[in-house]
Amino acid sequence: MTAASVSNFVLRAHLVWWDDDPFFTGQSVRRSLEDGALACASDGRIAWVGEASALPTEFADWPVVDRRDGMVLPGFVDAHLHFPQTAIIGAYGTDLLAWLETHTFPEESRFGDCAHAETIAAIFADELLAVGVTSACVFSTIHPVALKALAAAFNQRGMGLLSGKTAMDRNAIPALQDSPQSAYDDAKALLLDLQPRYERFGYVVTPRFAITSTEAQLELCGALHAEFPETRMQTHINESAREIATIKELFPADESYLAVYDRFGLVTDRSLFAHGIHSTPAELERMADAGAAVVHCPTSNTFLGSGLFNPGANREAGVAIGLGCDIGGGTAFSPFVTMQEAYKVARFSDQSLTADETFYWHTLGNARVMKTDAEAGSFAAGKWADFVVLESGADNPVAKLRMQRVQSVTDQLFAWQFFAPKVETWTRGVQRT
Ligand SMILES: [Zn+2]
CATH class of the missing domain: 2.30.40.10 (Urease, subunit C, domain 1)
Incomplete structure (x- = not known):
């Protein structure tokens, strides 16, 4: 009606x-x-x-x-997914880093084209509505036009959107690299343009992960997050073994993966860290102290073979948990599939999630970790x-x-x-x- x-x-x-x-x-x-x-x-x-x-x-x-x-x-609320990966769901590959190189980066490089970004944004938003998702925290690409297309598509459908321009200035194909200053300037301009324009849009400072950002870029991301207290921060952490080994090579002086982000002011009560499969007890303790959240993405973790998230270990440490489909490393938009996979993954650590737990995560729990619970969930x-x-x-x-x-x-x-x-x-x- x-x-x-x-x-x-x-x-x-x-x-x-x-x-x-x-x-x-x-x-x-x-x-x-x-x-x-x-x-x-x-x-x-x-x-x-x-x-x-x-x-x-x-x-x-x-x-x-x-x-x-x-x-x-x-x-339903989804706390982690990538709109520019809509076309590569279920693309054959091996682990996270290989999958990014083979499928993700070439696909994301298309999003400097406004018409392409608008086409995919419409398909992405429609698909979320079809499976019952009404607000989400989403990754875009480095291109300002892609974020603009996404924000317009969500606004047109009455959906809530947290997102930001992805920052990455190394270890990616040239077409997908910005610079520390251009990433800061573009992000600030987008924030000042989109937040007043769209009632349900909130800006998210978005360094993809520490492998693709230099220290200079992470520092400016931290500066922007501090300068605008309403911003959230999203990135990836402790997803796969090879990723963690690369972080150790790139940041030999930091005692952990989380410590890299922490050094640049990116671990706050407005931070969302996707995956956190292999977090150490010290990292969990620091996340809990800061009030930062981890976002569990089970279909992505099993598809890429990244590992098995342990919800109990995070909860016992006091870390808030969200749930995301992580399209396109994840394999389905549907919250029902994500919840099903979360149940299965938890069984590997001898835990049985109740439906109350999984449905709470996918509604109010996600709104809480996204700090949108005054409006949704x-x-x-x-x-x-x-x-x-x-x-x-x-x-x-x-x-x-x-x-x-x-x-x-x-x-x-x-x-x-x-x-x-x-x-x-x-x-x-x-x-x-
Ligand atoms: Zn992701």
């Missing part, structure tokens, strides 16, 4: 969301209102949420969108009306059989990780798929 897009409406549905991290607080943090009401105002924000029977009289004459046939969750007055309507697919006989065994909301959510439901996606109170 897209008519609801232009006016106030009340969504009636089985509403499910998470108010906190179930790992630390127990499963009571899941909210489940079987006959819930979500009052969505014409400004795209949630005006009220609660039991339908308790709907305040001020919303009583708002038109009703009745979706009691499905379960409604907050729109759960249902509360004032947040954007981003939500997904989920219905079990009735056309697959095996999925149908599996759903017949489901006894509870917990069972349902867990099973959906393996038999993804049909997804209908809304952002800012507007139906998009």
Whole structure:
């Protein structure tokens, strides 16, 4: 019912969301209102949420969108993926560094062309909506036009975007290298242009990783991150053995991979470090102290054979964890596939993630590590009306059989990780798929 897009409406549905991290607080943090009401105002924000029977009289004459046939969750949030790698998902290769050289760098060098960037940005944003993702923290390329195309595509669809121009000034093909100063100048100009223009855009200082940035570039990235306190910082860390060995060669005086970033002011409570598979206890302790987050990208880690992330070790150290599909090292946009793979990977360290844990990560947990939880990730007055309507697919006989065994909301959510439901996606109170 897209008519609801232009006016106030009340969504009636089985509403499910998470108010906190179930790992630390127990499963009571899941909210489940079987006959819930979500009052969505014409400004795209949630005006009220609660039991339908308790709907305040001020919303009583708002038109009703009745979706009691499905379960409604907050729109999914993805904390790490690369829009310019959309065309190379599942490209044959070996490990991370070889895959970057063979597939990623040639593909990313195309994004200086505005028309190409716009075409891929539209496909990328549409695909995210199709799988229920309504906001994300995304890598672009070194090209300002690519980030502009991405920001416009997300804005047009009402989606939330954290992103920045990638900085890389060495160890890549010439077409993909900037300089310390040009990376700083371009980033600042983009930040000042895009943040005022798009309500749901936030700038992310983005050195790709320390292999492709000189010390001079990392220093200016740190300066920009300090100069604009609203910026986040994203990069990669401790993903593969060969990557870590290269870091040791490039930065022999630093005691760890994290110490390199730390030396340039890049380890803060606004930092998102993708992967962190091989982090040492000292690195975990420093990340926890700084309030920095790690973003687990399980389908990428198994595809590239990078290693098996240990969620328990990070949690016990007090490091906040996010979840990302890491397209195109990752192999699927779908949050259900990412959650499924996270479950499988955790089994290798004898841990069994509950559906509450994985769904929390992919909604409020990611919004928290991205510092967008005042706006997204759960249902509360004032947040954007981003939500997904989920219905079990009735056309697959095996999925149908599996759903017949489901006894509870917990069972349902867990099973959906393996038999993804049909997804209908809304952002800012507007139906998009
Ligand atoms: Zn990545």
